Amino acid sequence: MANGDRLMTRREFLMALGGVALIGIGGYPFIRNFLPDISAPMAIPEHPTVQWNGSVKTFLFNISRGNVSLSNGSSFDGYLINSQFPGPTIRVREGDKVRITVNNHLGQPTTLHWHGVNVPSPMDGVPGISRDPIQPGGSFIYEFVAGPSGTRWYHSHVFEMDQIPNGLFGALIIDPVNQNESYPVSREATLVFSTWGYQSGIDYGMQSSGGMGQMMTGGRNMTSSSQGLIHIINGDLSTALKPMVIRPGEKVRLRLINASGTESYWFTMGGSFLVTHTDGNPLSSPVPVSDLYIAPAERYDIVVTPPQTGKWYLRSKMGGQEGVVIPFVTDGAVTTLPTSGNSWSYSSTSSGQGKLGKVNQNFALTLSGGMMMGANWTINGQSYPNTAPLRIQRGDRVRIEMRNMSMMEHPMHLHGHSFEITSFNGRVLSRPLVKDVINLRPMERCTIDLLANNPGNWFFHCHNLQHMRDGLATVVEYADYPIPHVDKWM
Ligand SMILES: [Cu+2]
Structure with a gap:
């Protein structure tokens, strides 16, 4: 893996094993290096959606x-x-x-x-x-x-x-409203990935990606997928997929949606491909990558072009996901190879060090739990519904700092808003990604910035459904919103 910041470092791994060492890195020391910029523009629009077009x-x-x-x-x-x-x-x-x-x-x-x-x-x-x-x-x-x-x-x-x-x-x-796709393609397909086998009641979470399997190898090797799950693509096994036939040089958009409640996928296709959208939002320029990690609830649009003559596959290289294979056939001979790329990460679009913009409100959330703490997952020591809501004001720029102090990954999703990933593992991103899910692997940290442009009560939670059920959730609530939330359904 060329991409260091997606995986736990050896040092972090050792620190995670020795509880005493953890004390030394509490309190978000990384954030002190960031002096607020005067007022960097946000990619988030002032209004949550465009105006109704009448239809x-x-x-x-x-x-x-x-x-x-x-x-x-x-x-x-x-x-x-x-x-x-x-x-x-x-x-x-x-x-x-x-x-x-x-x-x-x-x-x-x-x-x-x-x-x-x-x-x-x-x-x-x-x-x-x-x-x-x-x-x-x-x-x-x-x-x-x-x-x-x-x-x-x-x-x-x-x-x-x-x-x-x-x-x-x-x-x-x-x-898009004006039909202008940022990266025109001749064809497209949507691939919805899901897993079945949850209702057994067995808590298989520790075998899940980003969990125990990863920890035992210090995060260096491929993680193993949960046992006993059936991987489903567009409602059936991948063996039921008919190969998509693509001409050499043809560009095809694949909309990848991870609808699994617990599993991440790690896609490769034997040649590089372009990442064009993160959670539906266009990048300022597409990024060629060799492989792409997709956590639960994340979406990526990619543009593929045949890497070779004959049959080829988009597949997950995660252990236990051998059944996650999407077949293609090249209709003709491939003569030009795609350009090479590195592993995708949230920093892939950024070069150098960016500057954090000024915000009106700043929240610091530590995600923890699992392991010796039993089934409970916590935000700042509390499980939902006892977690403290994040009270914000309409019009504010809000920053949420998160640190994952647990041994599993947490794809955190905010309802009703997209946000910018403004820093990741201590590096301020010069080109923040616009997303609605950010996956934090063990010991990872980030800041996300959002514009408070959609008044209401908004669930903010881990999209690993077991973790959400076991408390890894809170609510972002607008101070002037008249309807309080009541947590009688959790
Ligand atoms: Cu989680």
Whole structure:
């Protein structure tokens, strides 16, 4: 691995093993080096979405139980949307009003959350924080203006460990308002990765990526995937995928969505490819990479071009993920090889040292738990719902410093906003990435900056569904927002 800042260093590994050494690095010493810049512009727009363009796109979702059959003959009792697993892809244009009528035919409450979309708070689908769930036999109409553009997705936000892996998720693609894609391609495909096997009740978390497997090798080797999970791509095993046929030199966009509740993927394809969007948001210039690590809930748009004549594959190199293989065939002879690239990291777009902008509010969060602390995960020593909410003011620039003091990775997701990753592992990024999930591997740290432009109560949590269930969550709440959140659903 050429890319040092994605993985734990040997020193950090040893410090993590010796509890005493940890005391010496408390208190965020790295942040003292950052003197606020006068007022660097943010990439985050002043308004959470573009204006409504006058058109309304309506969808009807009937949610029910039903059998899901996979191509190898196995099956399970899933959750279906319009009899489909996973749910149908929603594709709209930025500025469209999206109206989704959801009929709950389940024997239990459900809800849908529009991940990465800056919806109004009551449409965000988080029970206890934004509004009550849809009761059995009940209906609800979600309505919001689509935005920002890019690769988004949706999923249930109640009984997540059961409802999401069993089927209540799908892709949500928002095309740019003016149809100007930053990186034009001739074709595109969406690949939604998920895992099945959660409901066994076995806590397999320590085998999960970024967990024990990684720790035992000091983070140098490939991590191993959770045992006993079935890897699913677009609703079936990868062996059911028909190879995509691409001409030499042709550029194809792949929208990669990690919908797994616990697993990260680490993609390679035998040649470099371009990263063009992070969590749906375009980079200022595409980055050629040799491999790409995708944590739960993250999305990356990549542009691939055939690296060789004949058959080739986009695959995960994580141990235990041999089944995560997407086949391609080159229609012709490849004569020019793609340029080389390094491993992707959150610093890939930045050169040199940037400067942190001025903020109105600054929160410091230490993520901890697991291991000897049992099943509980904590933020500043507390598990949700006892974590302290982050109270912010409309219009403020808000910085959240996070440090992962645990031995597992945590893909932290903020609802209702995208944020800038302004520093990562002590380095201020000269070109911050715009994202709504930031994955912190063991002992990693970061700052994220957001603009408080979408009043409401917003869940801020680890998107490893086990960690979220076991307390790694808090709420970002606007001081002037009239509706308090009540945590009766956790
Ligand atoms: Cu986590």
